[in-house]
Amino acid sequence: MRELVLIQPGRVLVGPSERESESRRAHREFEERLRECGPLAFRVAYGVLRNAADAEDVAQEALLKAYRNFRRLREPTRFRGWLVRIAFRMALDRWRSAKRREKRETEWTGPEQRALGPTTEELAVSSEFQARLEKAMEELPEKFRLVLLLAAIQGYTLDEVSGMLGIPMGTVKSRLFFARKQLAEKLR
Amino acid sequence: MNCERYQDKLIAALASGEKSLDLDVAAHLRACAECGKFYEAQVQLFQAIDSGLRAVVNERMPASLLPGVRAQIAAKRMAGSWFLTLVPVAGIVMVALLILVGVVLTWVRARTGTVTASFFVHLGYNGLQLAGYLIYIISGSHH
Numbered sequence: 134m135r136e137l138v139l140i141q142p143g144r145v146l147v148g149p150s151e152r153e154s155e156s157r158r159a160h161r162e163f164e165e166r167l168r169e170c171g172p173l174a175f176r177v178a179y180g181v182l183r184n185a186a187d188a189e190d191v192a193q194e195a196l197l198k199a200y201r202n203f204r205r206l207r208e209p210t211r212f213r214g215w216l217v218r219i220a221f222r223m224a225l226d227r228w229r230s231a232k233r234r235e236k237r238e239t240e241w242t243g244p245e246q247r248a249l250g251p252t253t254e255e256l257a258v259s260s261e262f263q264a265r266l267e268k269a270m271e272e273l274p275e276k277f278r279l280v281l282l283l284a285a286i287q288g289y290t291l292d293e294v295s296g297m298l299g300i301p302m303g304t305v306k307s308r309l310f311f312a313r314k315q316l317a318e319k320l321r
Numbered sequence: 322m323n324c325e326r327y328q329d330k331l332i333a334a335l336a337s338g339e340k341s342l343d344l345d346v347a348a349h350l351r352a353c354a355e356c357g358k359f360y361e362a363q364v365q366l367f368q369a370i371d372s373g374l375r376a377v378v379n380e381r382m383p384a385s386l387l388p389g390v391r392a393q394i395a396a397k398r399m400a401g402s403w404f405l406t407l408v409p410v411a412g413i414v415m416v417a418l419l420i421l422v423g424v425v426l427t428w429v430r431a432r433t434g435t436v437t438a439s440f441f442v443h444l445g446y447n448g449l450q451l452a453g454y455l456i457y458i459i460s461g462s463h464h
Binding site (some may be wrong): 162168171172175180181185192197200266267270285287306313317318320321 | 332333335336338339363365367369370371373374375376377378381382385386387388389390393394397454
């Protein structure tokens with residue numbers, strides 16, 4: 134007697150050993166992406182937060198999220214773009230909540246403390262121009278800010294930035310143009 | 322007025338990162354000392370912006386980042402494999418409980434003949450089936 138087996142279209146039957154080797158392969162691929170894109174995720178987060186410990190936390194969270202979604206992100210360009218956007222968004226969220234917390238604490242501690250300027254340590258770490266630049270960056274629209282950060286990261290061309298974000302090269306150039314112009318206006 | 326127009330053009334050229342200036346702008350720069358000074362100041366400003374940006378984003382990645390991610394993934398995989406080992410055991414226990422609850426409550430209903438017993442028979446059965454279904458769903462999401 135012939136046995137009829139119904140298989141869903143587009144679905145391949147896999148045994149446990151095949152599933153395991155597939156999982157090992159995916160794990161290996163993820164390891165490659167991790168080494169390639171880990172620094173990128175960190176730098177994007179650092180560009181927003183400007184604090185290594187916070188940026189490390191955000192990059193770690195973003196990479197773990199990428200691991201959980203790795204099935205649909207196996208294509209390298211897609212992975213990189215997704216990771217950059219998620220790291221940027223998570224960093225912005227953290228930055229905003231830190232700002233809110235800072236504001237609450239400042240209000241709570243009263244006006245005497247608010248009048249205090251930056252510490253000598255803070256002054257030593259960042260020059261006045263750098264502080265103004267960072268402040269000006271915070272005021273840029275998000276889409277300009279992300280392009281500006283990515284374009285400044287060493288080793289990435291504008292073409293790669295365009296691929297990462299899935300936007301045309303012309304859009305990358307125009308966002309970069311307006312971002313730089315706005316920064317210059319604020320710093321002039 | 323003329324200088325203002327050229328200064329706008331100079332800023333646009335610097336903001337777009339163009340290496341060379343339009344011929345008319347270059348000619349005006351040679352002729353106008355004030356615009357020449359303005360241009361030099363703008364070149365310095367854009368250079369400072371670029372180097373400031375590079376300083377912001379090219380921070381070295383901490384050495385602990387990747388090992389930290391690997392450790393968390395390994396922990397997650399370990400937890401997942403334990404869970405998958407427990408699924409068949411949970412399945413067997415579930416079937417045994419279904420049979421037991423069925424037998425006990427049918428026996429109780431036969432003895433007492435009350436509606437309450439019948440209610441508990443169905444409640445027990447449906448509850449166990451729901452629990453089994455949930456285990457099935459959760460194990461599917463771990464694959």
